[in-house]
Amino acid sequence: MNKEESMLQKRLVELSRLAYNRGIVIFSDFLNLNELNILHTTPKDMFLSQYKTYGGYDLSERQMAVFLPDALYYDYEYPIQIIEVTPSSKRFAEDLTHRDYLGALMNLGIERSKVGDIIVEDQKGLIFVKEELAEYIADNLTVVRHTNVNTSVGKGVKVDYEPRFEELKGTVSSIRLDSVLALAYPLSRSKITAQIEAGKVFVNGKLITSNGYRLKDNDIISVRKMGRIAYDGILSETKKGRYLISVRKYI
Numbered sequence: 443m444n445k446e447e448s449m450l451q452k453r454l455v456e457l458s459r460l461a462y463n464r465g466i467v468i469f470s471d472f473l474n475l476n477e478l479n480i481l482h483t484t485p486k487d488m489f490l491s492q493y494k495t496y497g498g499y500d501l502s503e504r505q506m507a508v509f510l511p512d513a514l515y516y517d518y519e520y521p522i523q524i525i526e527v528t529p530s531s532k533r534f535a536e537d538l539t540h541r542d543y544l545g546a547l548m549n550l551g552i553e554r555s556k557v558g559d560i561i562v563e564d565q566k567g568l569i570f571v572k573e574e575l576a577e578y579i580a581d582n583l584t585v586v587r588h589t590n591v592n593t594s595v596g597k598g599v600k601v602d603y604e605p606r607f608e609e610l611k612g613t614v615s616s617i618r619l620d621s622v623l624a625l626a627y628p629l630s631r632s633k634i635t636a637q638i639e640a641g642k643v644f645v646n647g648k649l650i651t652s653n654g655y656r657l658k659d660n661d662i663i664s665v666r667k668m669g670r671i672a673y674d675g676i677l678s679e680t681k682k683g684r685y686l687i688s689v690r691k692y693i
Contacts, residue, residue, distance in 0.1 A: 443480070447476075447480055450477055450480055451480055451481075451484055454470065454480070454481055454484065454489075454507065455484070455488050455489060457470055457507070457509050458488075458489040458490050458491045458493065458509045459490050459491075460509075461490075461491040461509035461510065461511050462490035462491040462509075462511050463490075464511075465511050465512075466511065467508060467509070467510055467511070467516050467518040468508070468509045469506050469507070469508050469509075469520065469521055470506055470507040470508075470509075471506065471553075471555035471556060471572065472497065472504045472505065472506055472555055472556065472557060472558045472570075472572070473495070473504065473505055473506070473507060473555075474503075474504055474646075474647035475503060475504075475646035475647040475648075475662055476646050476647035476648035477647065478495065478505060479646055481493070481495070481507055489509075491509045491510055491511050491512075492509070492510045493507050493508060493509050493510065494507070494508050494510070495507050495508070496508070496520050496522075497522070497558045497559055497570060498520070498522045498524060498558055498559065498570040498601065499559075499570075499601035499602075499603060501603065501604060501605070502558060502559050502570070503559055503662070504557075504558040504559050504570070505558070506520055506521075506522065506558075508520065521572055521573035521574070522558065522570055522571070522572065522573060523570075523571055523572075523573050523576035523595055523596070524568055524569070524570055524571075524595070524596050524601065525568070525569040525571060525576060525579055525580055525583070525593055525594070525595055525596075526566065526567070526568055526593065526594050526595075526596055527543065527566065527567040527568075527569060527583065527586065527591050527592070527593050528565065528566050528567075528591060528592050528593075529565055529589050529590070529591055529592075530589075530590040530591060530592055531590070532565055534589070535565055535589050536587055536588060536589045538562065538565075538567065538586050538587060538589060539562060540560050540562055542586050542587045543560045543562065543567045543569060543586055544557070544560060545587075546583060546585065546586045546587070547569070547579065547583070550578075550579065550582055550583065552571075552575060552579065556571060556572045556575055557569065557570070557571050557572075558570030558571065561601070561603055563603070567586070568601065568603075576595050577595065579593070580593040580594065580595050605692055606692070606693050607672070607690035607691060607692060607693065608690070608691040608693050609688065609689075609690050609691075610625065610626060610688070610689050610690070610691060611677065611686065611687070611688050611689075612625045612686070612687065613680060613684040613685060613686050613687070614684065614685055614687055615683075615684055615685075616656075616685070617656055617657050617676070617685060617687070618653065618654050618655065618656060618657075619638060619643065619645070619650060619652070619653060619654070619655040619656075619657060619663070620634050620635055620638060620653040620654070622657055622663070622671075622673055622687065622689060623637075623638075623643070623663065623665065623671075625687070625689065626663075626671045626689050626691055627665070627668060634653075635653050637665060637666075637668075638650065638651060638652070638653050639651055639653070642665055642666040642667075643663065643664070643665050643666075644663070644664040644665075645657070645661050645662070645663050645664075646661055646662055647662075647664075657673045658673075659673070659674065659675035660672065660673070660674070660675070661673045669691065669692055670691075670692045671689050671690060671691050671692065672689065672690040672692070673687070673689050674687070674688040674689060674690060675687065675688065
């Protein structure tokens with residue numbers, strides 16, 4: 443655990459302590475996959491109160507933690523709102539990406555930790571944000587890339603969303619990061635290595651620069667400007683000692 447991760451762990455433990463000592467429900471900011479892993483792998487006896495996590499819909503990746511002094515007696519609602527973003531004119535709208543929406547939010551001075559998942563579908567963006575910033579974003583987000591947009595705040599909107607995947611299967615000599623990426627993307631091993639060493643590859647939200655990093659089942663791998671894959675695990679081993687694996691490519 444590096445210094446930044448250690449500081450995050452201490453902050454989460456402190457939120458738990460405050461919830462316990464003050465007898466109130468306390469929420470964290472949105473946590474990415476690596477930060478959620480730190481939360482879930484912290485010894486339970488370090489927390490003075492229970493916690494749960496949620497990001498606005500069932501399959502959310504970025505989630506808030508809520509610390510509960512007594513889960514049986516405290517009602518609470520996650521301070522999450524959904525901002526729906528649509529083009530002012532569909533005729534002149536660009537094909538906007540997750541990166542475009544996130545960049546527009548960063549241009550407004552919004553911290554990444556205040557923003558949850560961003561779902562892009564059918565010329566529409568759904569942005570999960572902390573409640574305190576929803577009105578500001580809705581009032582000021584008028585352009586995404588070069589497309590003029592309209593926004594509306596819809597807390598309580600039911601989101602029935604499941605990521606779409608292309609399933610890939612193939613054999614690799616080992617469960618190294620570079621081997622799995624070479625299966626998922628049509629690039630030479632040298633180009634895959636260059637991507638990793640250039641700091642463009644993240645596993646569960648954590649920067650990984652080692653080609654030999656060994657993946658675990660259900661790891662989420664992100665490659666800048668190329669997309670994401672989910673590593674499902676080993677299906678079988680061949681007679682020659684290679685591994686048949688399954689990965690899902692986000693589409």
